[in-house]
Amino acid sequence: MADNGAPLLPSLLLITALFASAPTMASWSIENDRSTSDKHGLFEIRQEARRFISKENAKGLQQWDVLEPNLKTFVPRCAVPLKAQWTPKSFGLSRRSVMVICTAAIANVAMENWSVHVPVRPK
Template identity: 45%
Template sequence: MENMLAQSRLNNSVKLLLVSIALFSIPCFSQSAYQGIDDDHTTATKHGLYEIREEARKFVAQENTKNHTNWETLDPNLKIVVPKCVVPLKTKWVPEDRGLSNKSVWVLCAQTLNKNYKKWDVYVPVAAPRVKGK
Protein backbone atom coordinates (compact mmCIF):
# COMPACT_ATOMS: atom_id res chain seq x y z
CA MET A 1 0.00 0.00 0.00
CA GLU A 2 2.80 2.40 0.88
CA ASN A 3 4.47 1.64 -2.44
CA MET A 4 1.30 2.51 -4.36
CA LEU A 5 0.91 5.77 -2.40
CA ALA A 6 4.54 6.73 -3.12
CA GLN A 7 4.07 5.89 -6.81
CA SER A 8 0.92 8.02 -6.96
CA ARG A 9 2.72 10.99 -5.38
CA LEU A 10 5.61 10.58 -7.83
CA ASN A 11 3.19 10.51 -10.79
CA ASN A 12 1.46 13.66 -9.52
CA SER A 13 4.82 15.40 -9.09
CA VAL A 14 5.89 14.48 -12.61
CA LYS A 15 2.57 15.73 -14.02
CA LEU A 16 2.93 19.02 -12.12
CA LEU A 17 6.49 19.41 -13.38
CA LEU A 18 5.44 18.80 -17.00
CA VAL A 19 2.54 21.26 -16.77
CA SER A 20 4.82 23.89 -15.22
CA ILE A 21 7.43 23.45 -17.95
CA ALA A 22 4.76 23.74 -20.62
CA LEU A 23 3.30 26.92 -19.14
CA PHE A 24 6.64 28.64 -18.65
CA SER A 25 7.93 27.71 -22.10
CA ILE A 26 4.97 29.16 -24.02
CA PRO A 27 6.44 32.70 -24.15
CA CYS A 28 9.72 31.31 -25.49
CA PHE A 29 8.00 29.98 -28.58
CA SER A 30 5.48 32.77 -29.00
CA GLN A 31 5.80 35.28 -31.86
CA SER A 32 5.17 38.05 -29.34
CA ALA A 33 8.17 37.08 -27.21
CA TYR A 34 10.96 39.64 -26.83
CA GLN A 35 13.10 39.47 -29.98
CA GLY A 36 15.87 41.88 -28.97
CA ILE A 37 16.64 45.56 -29.27
CA ASP A 38 14.14 46.08 -32.11
CA ASP A 39 11.37 45.28 -29.58
CA ASP A 40 12.73 47.60 -26.88
CA HIS A 41 10.81 50.81 -27.62
CA THR A 42 10.12 53.80 -25.40
CA THR A 43 7.11 53.47 -23.09
CA ALA A 44 5.40 55.91 -20.75
CA THR A 45 8.06 55.30 -18.07
CA LYS A 46 11.23 54.00 -19.74
CA HIS A 47 13.31 55.08 -22.70
CA GLY A 48 13.76 52.32 -25.27
CA LEU A 49 17.15 51.03 -26.34
CA TYR A 50 15.86 51.04 -29.91
CA GLU A 51 15.45 54.83 -29.86
CA ILE A 52 18.79 55.28 -28.09
CA ARG A 53 20.52 53.19 -30.76
CA GLU A 54 18.77 55.14 -33.51
CA GLU A 55 20.09 58.44 -32.09
CA ALA A 56 23.58 56.95 -32.10
CA ARG A 57 23.09 55.76 -35.70
CA LYS A 58 22.08 59.26 -36.82
CA PHE A 59 25.15 60.73 -35.13
CA VAL A 60 27.49 58.15 -36.70
CA ALA A 61 25.95 58.69 -40.15
CA GLN A 62 26.59 62.44 -39.86
CA GLU A 63 30.14 61.86 -38.64
CA ASN A 64 30.81 59.39 -41.47
CA THR A 65 29.59 61.92 -44.04
CA LYS A 66 31.57 64.77 -42.50
CA ASN A 67 34.83 62.83 -42.01
CA HIS A 68 34.62 60.32 -44.90
CA THR A 69 34.70 57.39 -42.47
CA ASN A 70 32.75 54.13 -42.33
CA TRP A 71 31.98 53.54 -38.66
CA GLU A 72 29.11 51.17 -37.92
CA THR A 73 26.83 51.52 -34.89
CA LEU A 74 26.51 48.44 -32.70
CA ASP A 75 23.86 47.80 -30.02
CA PRO A 76 23.91 49.23 -26.51
CA ASN A 77 24.07 46.79 -23.62
CA LEU A 78 20.68 45.04 -23.45
CA LYS A 79 20.79 45.07 -19.64
CA ILE A 80 20.45 48.86 -19.55
CA VAL A 81 17.13 50.29 -18.36
CA VAL A 82 16.72 54.07 -18.11
CA PRO A 83 13.73 56.31 -17.36
CA LYS A 84 11.98 58.10 -20.19
CA CYS A 85 13.75 61.25 -21.32
CA VAL A 86 11.56 64.36 -21.59
CA VAL A 87 14.02 66.48 -23.60
CA PRO A 88 15.68 65.71 -26.93
CA LEU A 89 18.60 63.30 -26.65
CA LYS A 90 22.10 64.61 -27.32
CA THR A 91 24.94 62.64 -28.86
CA LYS A 92 28.72 62.96 -29.06
CA TRP A 93 31.80 60.77 -29.14
CA VAL A 94 32.73 59.32 -25.76
CA PRO A 95 35.96 61.03 -24.62
CA GLU A 96 39.01 58.77 -24.42
CA ASP A 97 39.47 59.63 -20.74
CA ARG A 98 36.34 57.56 -19.96
CA GLY A 99 38.49 54.45 -20.30
CA LEU A 100 36.35 52.51 -22.74
CA SER A 101 38.19 49.95 -24.84
CA ASN A 102 36.12 50.62 -27.98
CA LYS A 103 35.10 53.79 -29.74
CA SER A 104 31.58 54.68 -28.61
CA VAL A 105 28.83 57.25 -29.00
CA TRP A 106 27.58 58.92 -25.87
CA VAL A 107 23.79 59.30 -25.86
CA LEU A 108 22.79 61.75 -23.14
CA CYS A 109 19.50 62.68 -21.52
CA ALA A 110 19.49 65.88 -19.45
CA GLN A 111 16.03 65.44 -17.88
CA THR A 112 13.86 62.40 -17.19
CA LEU A 113 10.39 61.80 -15.77
CA ASN A 114 11.93 60.16 -12.72
CA LYS A 115 12.63 62.57 -9.85
CA ASN A 116 15.23 60.21 -8.35
CA TYR A 117 17.06 59.55 -11.62
CA LYS A 118 17.18 63.03 -13.15
CA LYS A 119 19.53 62.36 -16.07
CA TRP A 120 21.34 59.50 -17.72
CA ASP A 121 23.90 58.61 -20.35
CA VAL A 122 24.30 55.45 -22.38
CA TYR A 123 27.37 54.34 -24.31
CA VAL A 124 26.66 52.84 -27.73
CA PRO A 125 29.72 51.08 -29.20
CA VAL A 126 30.80 51.55 -32.79
CA ALA A 127 33.13 49.52 -34.97
CA ALA A 128 34.98 49.93 -38.21
CA PRO A 129 33.30 47.85 -40.92
CA ARG A 130 34.86 44.46 -41.60
CA VAL A 131 36.66 44.04 -44.88
CA LYS A 132 35.38 41.04 -46.85
CA GLY A 133 37.76 38.12 -46.84
CA LYS A 134 39.45 39.06 -43.56
Protein backbone atom coordinates in the same frame (compact mmCIF):
# COMPACT_ATOMS: atom_id res chain seq x y z
CA MET B 1 3.24 11.54 -7.70
CA ALA B 2 6.92 11.32 -8.32
CA ASP B 3 9.08 8.70 -6.60
CA ASN B 4 10.03 11.22 -3.89
CA GLY B 5 6.39 11.94 -3.06
CA ALA B 6 6.27 15.36 -4.79
CA PRO B 7 3.34 16.01 -7.11
CA LEU B 8 4.22 16.11 -10.83
CA LEU B 9 1.72 18.81 -11.77
CA PRO B 10 3.80 21.83 -10.55
CA SER B 11 6.87 20.50 -12.36
CA LEU B 12 4.92 19.91 -15.56
CA LEU B 13 3.39 23.39 -15.37
CA LEU B 14 6.82 24.97 -14.98
CA ILE B 15 8.25 23.05 -17.94
CA THR B 16 5.21 23.91 -20.07
CA ALA B 17 5.51 27.61 -19.18
CA LEU B 18 9.20 27.63 -20.13
CA PHE B 19 8.54 26.04 -23.52
CA ALA B 20 5.57 28.33 -24.17
CA SER B 21 7.62 31.46 -23.47
CA ALA B 22 10.60 30.40 -25.60
CA PRO B 23 9.18 31.69 -28.93
CA THR B 24 8.39 35.05 -27.34
CA MET B 25 11.89 35.43 -25.93
CA ALA B 26 13.44 34.34 -29.23
CA SER B 27 11.40 36.88 -31.20
CA TRP B 28 12.37 39.82 -28.96
CA SER B 29 14.70 42.28 -30.63
CA ILE B 30 15.86 45.82 -30.23
CA GLU B 31 13.35 46.72 -32.99
CA ASN B 32 10.56 45.93 -30.49
CA ASP B 33 12.09 47.81 -27.56
CA ARG B 34 10.35 51.15 -28.08
CA SER B 35 9.87 54.02 -25.67
CA THR B 36 6.83 54.06 -23.40
CA SER B 37 5.56 56.71 -21.01
CA ASP B 38 7.87 55.30 -18.31
CA LYS B 39 10.99 54.05 -20.08
CA HIS B 40 13.17 55.10 -22.98
CA GLY B 41 13.46 52.36 -25.58
CA LEU B 42 16.74 50.97 -26.84
CA PHE B 43 15.42 51.41 -30.39
CA GLU B 44 15.29 55.20 -29.99
CA ILE B 45 18.64 55.26 -28.18
CA ARG B 46 20.25 53.35 -31.06
CA GLN B 47 18.56 55.69 -33.56
CA GLU B 48 20.15 58.71 -31.86
CA ALA B 49 23.54 57.00 -32.05
CA ARG B 50 22.93 56.30 -35.75
CA ARG B 51 22.10 59.99 -36.39
CA PHE B 52 25.35 61.00 -34.70
CA ILE B 53 27.41 58.44 -36.64
CA SER B 54 25.77 59.48 -39.90
CA LYS B 55 27.05 63.02 -39.34
CA GLU B 56 30.49 61.70 -38.39
CA ASN B 57 30.61 59.46 -41.47
CA ALA B 58 29.67 62.45 -43.65
CA LYS B 59 32.91 64.13 -42.56
CA GLY B 60 34.70 61.38 -44.49
CA LEU B 61 37.48 60.76 -41.99
CA GLN B 62 36.54 57.23 -40.96
CA GLN B 63 33.38 55.23 -41.55
CA TRP B 64 31.56 53.60 -38.63
CA ASP B 65 28.72 51.12 -38.10
CA VAL B 66 26.53 51.38 -35.00
CA LEU B 67 26.08 48.20 -33.00
CA GLU B 68 23.42 47.53 -30.38
CA PRO B 69 23.44 48.97 -26.87
CA ASN B 70 23.56 46.51 -24.00
CA LEU B 71 20.20 44.76 -24.13
CA LYS B 72 20.01 44.75 -20.32
CA THR B 73 19.91 48.55 -20.23
CA PHE B 74 16.78 50.08 -18.71
CA VAL B 75 16.49 53.85 -18.35
CA PRO B 76 13.58 56.18 -17.57
CA ARG B 77 11.92 58.16 -20.34
CA CYS B 78 13.82 61.30 -21.26
CA ALA B 79 11.89 64.56 -20.92
CA VAL B 80 14.13 66.43 -23.39
CA PRO B 81 15.60 65.50 -26.79
CA LEU B 82 18.50 63.05 -26.62
CA LYS B 83 22.05 64.20 -27.39
CA ALA B 84 24.97 62.14 -28.62
CA GLN B 85 28.74 62.47 -28.63
CA TRP B 86 31.80 60.26 -28.73
CA THR B 87 32.34 58.57 -25.39
CA PRO B 88 35.42 60.20 -23.83
CA LYS B 89 38.49 57.97 -23.61
CA SER B 90 38.67 58.86 -19.92
CA PHE B 91 35.64 56.59 -19.37
CA GLY B 92 38.01 53.66 -19.93
CA LEU B 93 35.84 51.63 -22.29
CA SER B 94 37.70 48.98 -24.25
CA ARG B 95 36.13 49.88 -27.59
CA ARG B 96 34.95 53.02 -29.34
CA SER B 97 31.38 54.02 -28.57
CA VAL B 98 28.84 56.79 -28.82
CA MET B 99 27.39 58.17 -25.61
CA VAL B 100 23.67 58.90 -25.91
CA ILE B 101 22.75 61.40 -23.20
CA CYS B 102 19.54 62.39 -21.47
CA THR B 103 20.00 65.55 -19.41
CA ALA B 104 16.53 65.44 -17.81
CA ALA B 105 14.65 62.20 -17.26
CA ILE B 106 10.99 62.21 -16.31
CA ALA B 107 10.46 62.54 -12.59
CA ASN B 108 11.75 59.43 -10.93
CA VAL B 109 13.60 58.57 -7.76
CA ALA B 110 16.42 56.56 -9.34
CA MET B 111 17.81 58.86 -12.05
CA GLU B 112 17.59 62.53 -12.91
CA ASN B 113 19.74 62.04 -16.02
CA TRP B 114 21.52 59.18 -17.75
CA SER B 115 23.83 58.14 -20.54
CA VAL B 116 23.95 54.93 -22.54
CA HIS B 117 27.07 53.83 -24.40
CA VAL B 118 26.38 52.39 -27.84
CA PRO B 119 29.36 50.54 -29.35
CA VAL B 120 30.50 51.21 -32.90
CA ARG B 121 32.94 49.47 -35.23
CA PRO B 122 34.82 50.60 -38.32
CA LYS B 123 33.10 49.72 -41.60
